[in-house]
Amino acid sequence: MNNMKKGNHKLIQALNRSKVLNKIRTEGPISRIELAKKNKLSPSTVASAVQELIREGYVSEIGTGSSSGGRKPILLKFNPDNHFLLAVSITNSVMILARMNLEAKVLAKETHPIAGLQGEAVIERLLHLMDDFMAGQKDLERCVGISINVPGIVSDSQGVVHYNTKLRMTNIPLKRIFEDRYGMRTWVENDMNSVVLAERRFGDYAFANLIYISIGDGLGSGILINDHLLRGKHGGAGEFGHTSVNRSGIRCECGNAGCLDSYISWIAVYSRIITAIATGRPTLIQELSRGDYSKIVPSVFKEALRKGDKLARDLNEEVAEHLGAAIVNLVNMFNPEALILGGDLAHGNPELLDMVSAYIDRHAMPILKDDMVFGLASLGEEDKLMGAASVLLQDLLGFSLME
Known part of the structure; x- marks a missing residue:
């Protein structure tokens, strides 16, 4: 019984501490008195949480606030730069390694091509790059952990990449590999899940029910319901590219037929461009890529769009x-x-956004679509890294989404 009480006490302390830290982070500079009021906590609970947070460097005291007579209160603010985290974003074509502060700001990063590697070879390359990256980091004792995101089916609790078709990764215990090798707490999450968290936390979309869809190399989605990620049993929820749009359609490597991925991912668009060029259909894409098929990339497609190519x-x-x-x-x-x-395919393609918006308007249920916000992702090219940071920060600092 005593052990249980002790455990509960520890848990309550941790929850109070994260409540206090969250308020300082979102509303700081703020006084201890205000913190107690806003969190409905006793002044002594707040005082001990703050003392701990100052000692660990997450919070610092700054000058005094205004007072209504009596002593002026000391104000507290969040210190995002006293600690850092390491983020790793694996896409189907590159690996990005970064050092970031606790507000998901990139301090240093490296991008390396995966260059056709698959399976174990991907992990070997990743560890080799990570060894070098870690060797270049100063003050590793101030690192709060490593956060990795990767496309495919990922179990966040076990930190296992169950399945990634393009990189041929199957049941890879990334969390265990990293924790054993670097002795640092490690988080592993699906890339789309982590980006939807980042859009919610650091982007323009502070909504508890939020869906993020990415259309590029492949097609994925991250789904936030009542501020909880929808993961499914194996971490496979949100495999949007593998919803079937044509029962008698193209066979897909996932085992289904007529998957959305086979029709609208960049790979599908690219193969249609090549077919059109091969059958002699005139297009600016041929001139823009100077006849070199390997130069046909999404930016060339979008340039042709801007120039009105049919x-x-x-x-x-x-x-x-x-x-x-x-x-x-x-x-x-x-x-x-x-x-x-x-x-x-979505960034820098306003026509696509407009056409999809018009389609939703015509076909979705009126009550559901009328007040739904529909827009372009807001985080720019660091979105995956910010996603990795969000996963770690939410867990470590109790960046509770519900403020």
């Missing part, structure tokens, strides 16, 4: 139709407050 516009319309239909299913199923579009 092929690019036709393909963009096709993507919008398929994407719109799939999004309407999500809207009708989950009734989100906001839905965000991100990824290479």
Whole structure:
């Protein structure tokens, strides 16, 4: 019984401490008195939490506030730069390693191509890069941990990458590998899940019911319901690219037929461009890439769009139709407050956003779509790194989403 009481006491202390830290972070500079009032905690509870946070360097005291007579209160503020975290973002084509502060600001980063590696070779390369990156870090004792995100089916609690088709990763215990090798607490999460958290925490979309969809190399989504990530049993929830849009369609490597991924991911768009060029259809894409197929990338496609190229516009319309239909299913199923579009094909492609928006308007249930916010992802190119940071910070500092 005593042990249980002790455990509960520790838990309550930790919760109070994270409540206090959160308030200092979101509302600071703030006095101890205000903290006690706003968190409905006793002044002594606040005082001991603050003392601990100051000692560990998460919080510092700054000058005095104004007072209504009597002593002026000392104000507290959050210190994002006293500690740092290491973030790793694995995509299907590159690995990005970064040092970040506790407000998810990138302090240093490196980007390395994966260059066709698969399976174990991906992990070997990652560890090799990480060894070098760690060796270059000063004051590692101030590092709060390592956070990794990766596309595919990921169990966040076990830190295992169960399945990634493109990199051929199967049941890789990344968390254990990293913790054993570097002796540092490690978090592992699906890339889309982590980005939806970052959009909620650091982006323009502070909603508790939020869906993020990324359309690029592949197609994925992160779904936040009542401020909880929708993960499913194996971490596979949100495999948006593998929802079927055509039962008699193209066979997919996932085992299904007619997957959305096969119709609108960049790989699908690219193969349609190549076919069109091969059959002699005139397009600016050929000139822009100087006839070199390897130079045909999303930015070239978007440049052709801007210049009014007919092929690019036709393909963009096709993507919008398929994407719109799939999004309407999500809207009708989950009734989100906001839905965000991100990824290479969406950024810098306002026509796509407009066409999808019009499609949702025509086809989703009126009550569900009328007050739904629909827009472009707001975090820019550091979104995956900020996602990795958000996963760690939410857990470590109790960056509770509900403020």
